[in-house]
Each structure stands twice: as structure tokens, then as C-alpha cells.
Amino acid sequence: MAKPSKREQIVYAAMDLFYQEGFHATGIEKIREKAGVSKKTLYNHFRSKDELMLATLRKREELFMSGFTRKVEQPDTSSRERLAMVFDALDEWFQEKGFYGCMFINASAEFSDLDDPCYKLCAEHKQLVHDYIKDLAEQAGVGDPDELSTQLNLLIEGAIVQAHTCNDKTAAMRAKKMGKVFIEQALP
Amino acid sequence: MAKPSKREQIVYAAMDLFYQEGFHATGIEKIREKAGVSKKTLYNHFRSKDELMLATLRKREELFMSGFTRKVEQPDTSSRERLAMVFDALDEWFQEKGFYGCMFINASAEFSDLDDPCYKLCAEHKQLVHDYIKDLAEQAGVGDPDELSTQLNLLIEGAIVQAHTCNDKTAAMRAKKMGKVFIEQALP
DNA sequence: CCACAAGGAAACCGAACGGTATACTTTTGA
């Protein structure tokens, strides 16, 4: 694989640290060290810590969505099946060693102001996931795809919190079982 | 009402600030100022910021549970009805001006280490809520009260996240509608 | 080949952090 650019090194280091230890708790010096670059290089690529946080969240969004859709869109599966497989994708995620909840939920815990750029990005992320599942529902022929997507997303968020805050790694399968009720209700 | 002790003043000020702006982002000086006490008094009552955080979370737990149970346990309601009223209590909470999500979810976003005392306290809180709803389910005659409580709690967490991160204040009523499905399933 | 951008190491900046110490005033209970 091609060696990553300095910018990528920085973003990936920041992502790990922000995710595991939080945004305010992570200092620039720590990121610089983990990225293996000089402070000057870091500030050549990002004007401030705030800008780096935003770039990191955008990268996270990109990585999450590509991984998520790849797991959901297994070959030879119907859209209806894929609606339920959303929870299998979650389950895979929860079992990972470095699972510390949803980075966007975590970020919006630290940046609660509605006008904060980080908070806005978190809301955008949730909207993108909603739109994706809504599309799946639409393709499956659901009558009110928006409602089903909102319901399934509520289950997703609930599962993430139980997996993280309660350290309950079975939450995804519980949510799947619950989700199936609403999928069947919407697609009799 | 009796005037609050210095200790209470400090804890309430800390609660507001930690809740709205986060734990790492809130400095001792800000808490001291809001509480209207001197720094010495603050450190007479709490050995460190960490100790104050823990005391604050414990107070929050106490306030949350007393308010929550009060809202749920309306007179002349059956345990079955109370199971659904959990979501009405949530709804009231979401409509409050100063709603910034669940303080314990927010805290565990900042303290992800399983051994961290704050994280442990968050997990304990979730366990207490689980036990309370489990008791309600048991009194209602549910066959597997533990399972129903876990399901309803998943809906609760999901609603909280949607209400906060997505700024969707209708989440509680959505969760209620979804919860009723499982309540009816458990109590035919 | 070499000019010029990019990177590295480290000193440095002012501000804010958590926490302590000092000196004085107020509250309060036996």
C-alpha cells in the first residue's frame, strides 16, 4: 500500500486519540508524537486544533460509511435482508478491540452547543446514516421508509450506547431482534 | 426552602457546567465562580477535581432517579401502564430547556477506560435504571422481566441519543410507540 | 544541478490549568 501522506498520518493519529481519550483530553503534542511529525508540519496542514477535529470527524464519517455499506451490501441479498444486516454490521463493530462507542455521539457529548461546528457535523452524520437506511427501505418497498429508518436508527443508537456505556456486547443482536419486528410490520 | 450548604452550592454549580460544557472543558475556577465560593472552600470539601466529578455524578444519579420514579409512579396506574409511562417521563425531560443528553452517556464518552471511576459510575447508573424497570415489569407479571427491561432500556438510550445528537424532540414518543410493541408482546 | 518548498528539532510565548499558601474575616457552638 502506498505510504500515507503527512496529512493522513496526522488525521489517523488524531482519530485514534480523539476516539479513545476524547477531544478536550487530547493535546496537540500527543497527536504530533503519535503521528510522528513535527509541530510545524501539523500546523502547516491544519490551522488549529478545531480545524483538525473537524477534518478528523469528516474522515471518520467517510471511513464509517464505506465500511458500513460494505458490510451491509453483501452479494445476493435483498434490500429487505440488508435492512436486518445493518445490525450484523453493528455487531462486528462492537466486537472490535478498540470499540469506544460512536465517535459522533461522543463528540456531541463534548460539544453540545447547537451552533458548534463539531456538533453540526455529528448531526449531519446521523442524517447520512438515516438517509442510507431510508434508501434501503425504499428499495425494499416499504410504505413509509422515513419512519422505518428513524425507528431502526433509534435501535442503532440504543445498541451503541448499551454496548459502550453498559459494556454489553450483545446489544446489536438484541436490536436486530427488535428491529425485525418493525421490518416485518412495514413489509408484511 | 433551607439555604443550601456550601458543599451543595459547589455540586450544583459543577453539575450545570459539567453537563452543559463537559468535564474536561470545565475548569475549577469556573465552578468556583458559579458556586460563589472561594477556592479554599471548594478544596476543603473536595480533595480534587476528580473527587468533585464523582460527587457530582452521584448527586445527578440521585436527582435523576427521584425525578424519574416520581413521574412514572402516577397515582392509580398499574405497573403495566407505568412501563409505558417511562417514555412520557423521557418526553418531559427532552422538552426541558437545558437538555443536553444523558449526563452519564456524556461522561462515559469522556472517560472510556473501563477502570475509570467515572465510567464505572455511569455503568452503575444504567444498571440502576435497568433494575427499576425490571421491577416494574416483574410487578406487572412479565415472564422475563430482565429481557423486557433490557429492551426498553435500549429504546430509552436510543431516544436520548436521537433527542440530543439529532436534536429530535419527538424521539420519546417514537420510543413509546415502539416500546408498546414489546410490552404487549410480554403481556398478552 | 540547484532553487525552493516541505519537514524536523527545539526553544519559546502567553494563557489557562489544577492545586496550594497566606492573611484576614465571619460564623458558630459549648
Added chain:
DNA sequence: TCAAAAGTATACCGTTCGGTTTCCTTGTGG
């Protein structure tokens, strides 16, 4: 009543923060 306890105000401590600057080295493309 009066000394101990608790409070205030403020200066202070070392550390860390986000961010800048300086000087030197290392690519790298025309």
C-alpha cells in the same frame, strides 16, 4: 463570650495547553 472552625480574597506554584518562531536538513521537480 470567645476560641475554633469555616469562609473569603488573592497571590502564587509548577505544569500543560494551543500555537509561533527560529534555524537547519531533506527531498524533489524543472
